[in-house]
Amino acid sequence: MRFLASRVRSHLVFNHCFYRLHFRMASSSTTVKKDAFPFDKQRLEGTLLNRFFYAPAFEIYGGVAGLYDYGPPGASLQAxxxxxxxxxxxxxxxxxxxxxxxxxxxxxxxTSGHVARFMDWMVKDSQTGDVLRADHLVKNVLEARLAGDKEARGLAVQPPVDDKDKKKKVKKVKGKVGVKLEDEVVAEYENILAQLDNYTGLELGELCRKYKITNPDTDNEVSEPQPFNLxxxxxxxxxxxxxxxxxxxxxxxxxxxxxxxxxxxxxxxxxxxxxxxxxxxxxxxxxxxxxxxxxxxxxxxxxxxxxxxxxxxxxxxxxxxxxxxxxxxxxxxxxxxxxxxxxxxxxxxxxxxxxxxxxxxxxxxxxxxxxxxxxxxxxxxxxxxxxxxxxxxxxxxxxxxxxxxxxxxxxxxxxxxxxLTVHSKKTGIPLIASQQLEEPIVIEKEVVQFNKRTLGKMFGKELPVIQNIVNDMDEVSLQKLKGELAQGVATIVSSEGREFKLTPDLLTIERQTIKQSIREYTPNxxxxxxxxxRILYCLLEHSFWSREQDVERVVLSLPPIIAPTKVLIVPLSTKRFDHLVRDVSSKLRKSGVFSSVDDSNQSIGRRYARNDALGTPYGVTLDFASLQKGTMTLRERDTTEQLIGPIDEVIAVVTELVQGTIDWAEARQRLPAYDGVQALD
CATH class of the missing domain: 3.30.930.10 (Bira Bifunctional Protein; Domain 2)
Structure with missing residues (x-):
């Protein structure tokens, strides 16, 4: 028993010293400076890959461009x-x-038009046959030249980075990066970029020729833009x-x-x-x-x-x-x-x-x-x-x-x-809504009557096409058709350019007075x-930063409502806390809060830092004070501030934080600040 008491006292002394040090470090970071280091995309991508937010699909087979798998934190973030x-x-x-x-x-x-129109414009490298998207090629090359112009003028410029090799590719734009441009040329480039999405394929080809835009990877000329269905x-x-x-x-x-x-x-x-x-x-x-x-x-x-x-x-x-x-x-x-x-x-x-x-x-x-x-x-x-x-x-x-x-x-x-209109025309199924009118309305309109038997004998399978053409006509067009029929023959044309000649024995058009109590229409x-x-990736970029005191201590400041893990449970490295860990985990689960446990043999600071990079907004620490007094500390990710209170009260506060019913300022009103000494009182 004396030996056990001695062990407990030594742990308490260690705990006291550790938390005094840890609290001083936390206090120095209570004012968050998220712009202390410039954004580093390579560090972000390394973090996301190492933490398995996502990774190239089929990577062990060499992968396929444009296909990615989400790992546990990425899948949870998306969910x-x-x-x-x-x-x-x-x-x-x-x-x-x-x-x-x-x-x-x-x-x-x-029918929807996607087969004919759902496309982008592509160009091919004249020597290698590599395929590039035309508008992206124009954008990347002109932006690189503008960046080079700023560099030559001694202006601050942030190099564009579409991917990890982009900076290298930009430098391959022959004779442009680092070269000062005429003011008129700068204005032309900026004008083109401002309305780039408005250019047709033909116009993109003209831009490539006019401004000598080549493949940045090879400096080879590119072909005329061709449509490519996606x-x-x-x-x-x-x-x-x-x-x-x-x-x-x-x-x-x-x-x-x-x-x-x-x-x-x-x-x-x-x-x-x-x-x-x-x-x-x-x-x-x-x-x-x-x-x-x-x-x-x-x-x-x-x-x-x-x-x-x-x-x-x-x-x-x-x-x-x-x-x-x-x-x-x-x-x-x-x-x-x-x-x-x-x-x-x-x-x-x-x-x-x-x-x-x-x-x-x-x-x-x-x-x-x-x-x-x-x-x-x-x-x-x-x-x-x-x-x-x-x-x-x-x-x-x-x-x-x-x-x-x-x-x-x-x-x-x-x-x-x-x-709804094109699918209704194609299938013959009305895709319409109706509205009961408070008061019936009386209108005069041209009404078409088809002689389907005669039309069918003459035109066979083309009958639905003829009916659709006529039914789509407005009042003015129907009146014109009516006049032509009165002269003996009328010609109608389909959207594909096919002509059909009609005579009065095939259809009649009469003006009728109609009383309507129901309005039918095609919804917009x-x-x-x-x-x-895309939203997920932009969110990760916007949330990523490094601690002011250490660029390697990266943080993802994800809001609690979408963070993959809401709470990290950190026990001191001893099995003596296993029952407390199970109890806290169970209570958080019952409150609907997703948590994880880090009981590795690393320091508590390292464990928190590792989970800061996963975007975990809150952490709770179980120590010997938890055994003796039933208290637990609560840490906030961005400021590293810590609060302390009874375990159940801390769980109640962190649950409300995760649910968004209170914020950290309100949590500070509910729980006292942890000063590194209270656990020993």
Whole structure:
């Protein structure tokens, strides 16, 4: 017993001395200086790889560009982001959640326009045949020349880094890096970069020729830009009789199920469907880690709205949210200066097309900043005319600034009625909504009557095509067709350019008075679309920093709501604490708090530092005072401040911290500061 008492006293003395030292170190860091060292992308990538946030897929076979696997912390981080996304959108907005198939029959994407239009422009190295994405080539080369100009003028310049070799590649741009440019040339380059997304393939080729843009890796000339469809082609069935594609987005699955969704929602509009799932794009030359991959997770919303009423009942809640906006007219003028304004002002001035689009832009901002994106590095850029998707009438990208520049991470588009309209025409299935009118309305309109028997005999399988052409005509076109039929023969033309000659015996057009008590219409769609991998990577960059006293002591300041591990349990290195560790772990689990235990033989400081690099926001330490007095310390990651209190009280406080119901300042009001001595009182 005397021996045991002596051992306990010696441990208490050690514990006292250690914590006096540890507390002094912590106190010196209570004012967090996250910019003490410049951002080091290689150190971040090393940390993420060593901690297995993610890694190249199939690495032992040499890997495949654009494919990555998430490790335990990365998978947990993504799952937590998805969980917050579901809370922020699906639950709070009462959305209808879907999970539709990845494999999609070819006719769906032929009808939607993806087969013809879902493409990027690529160029080939004239000697090696290496393939490059044309707009990225122009961007990288011109940015490198501008960086060289600043270097030659003696101005501070941060070298662009698209990947770990980018800096080397920039220096290979022959005769440009470190060379002073004429002021007029600098202005031209800046103008081109400001509206780069607006250039066609032909125009990108002209830029390459005019400015002698070559492959930075080889200095070889490149070919004229060629279109490259980004979808992965496949086939369905053992004989390949059904061609198909891996979906490049989840949206079409929503539209295929519109009628069922509308019925599920009791026929009421507006409503929204939401889906989280994998998508695939065969990127031309993926070189930017998680920012440009070939398989990724998307979270997409399709909000169906009356085209005659795009107001939003909750718009008043976000009206005063301030955003940095980059409208298309500013970009077209060769400028990238953002305008700070409220969403309400942007909608009122017509900068953002309507309230519903503005509402979701604001909600996107609130979500991204809630999970830890730096609002000072977030802007919303409006699509220019040539880059607008074929289905959109207005679109804004949430762009997040990172080490490669501004990256689109969320798109928010008004898809109008495009998708439902084209799928309805193709299949003959009406994808419409109806509204009971309070008072019936009487209208006069031209009504078409087809003589289907005669039409069928004359045109056979072309009958549906003729019917679609005529049914799509507006009143003016129908009146013109009616006049031509009265002259004996009329010619109509399909969208593919085929001509059909019609006579009065095939169809008649008469003006009729119609009483309507129900209004039928095709809903418009507002679509927020999130690239979760890009958001995750930008979040890691924004959260990464080094302690002021040691550049090697890296930290990921991830918000508790999305951190992979919420609490680290650190016992002194002895089995005597096993029962306390089990008890604390069990209580945290029952409170819904994910924790881990580090009972290695390293110092407590090293154990905390190792988990700071994993983004763990809080840590609790069990020592001999925990055995004697039932107390436990609580450490905050960024400041390294420590509090102390009874074990159950500390667990209650850390649970509220993780749930976001209190912050660290409030925790300091609940628990006394740990001064390294209290454990021995």
């Amino acid at each position: 937590n982001i998805i969980n917050e996304w579901r809370k922020h959108f699906i639950i709070e907005e009462h959305m209808l959640e879907l999970d539709t198939t990845i494999m999609t029959p070819a006719p769906v994407f032929e 979808m992965f082609a496949s086939s369905i069935g053992p004989t390949g009789q059904h061609p198909g594609y891996l979906r490049p987005e989840t949206a079409q699955g929503h539209f295929m199920n519109f009628s069922r969704l509308l019925s599920f929602n009791n026929g009421k509009l507006p409503f929204a469907s939401a889906q989280i799932g994998r998508s695939f794009r065969n990127e031309i030359s993926p070189r930017a880690g998680l920012l440009r991959v070939r398989e990724f997770t998307m979270a997409e919303i399709e909000h169906y709205v009356d085209p005659e009423d795009k107001t939003h009942e909750r718009f008043h809640e976000v009206r005063d949210v301030e955003l940095d906006l980059l409208p298309r007219d500013v970009q077209s003028s060769g400028n990238t200066k953002v305008t700070r304004m409220t969403v309400g002002e942007a909608v009122k001035k017509g900068i953002i097309a309507n309230e519903t689009l503005g509402y979701f832009v604001a909600r996107i901002y609130l979500f991204l900043t809630k999970i830890g994106i730096n609002p000072a590095r977030l802007r919303f850029r409006q699509h220019m005319k040539n880059e607008m998707a074929h289905y959109a009438c207005d679109c804004w990208d949430a762009e997040i600034h990172n080490s490669t520049g501004w990256t689109e991470c969320v798109g928010c588009a008004d898809r109008s009625a495009y998708d 769609v507002i679509e927020p679309s999130f690239g979760l991998g």
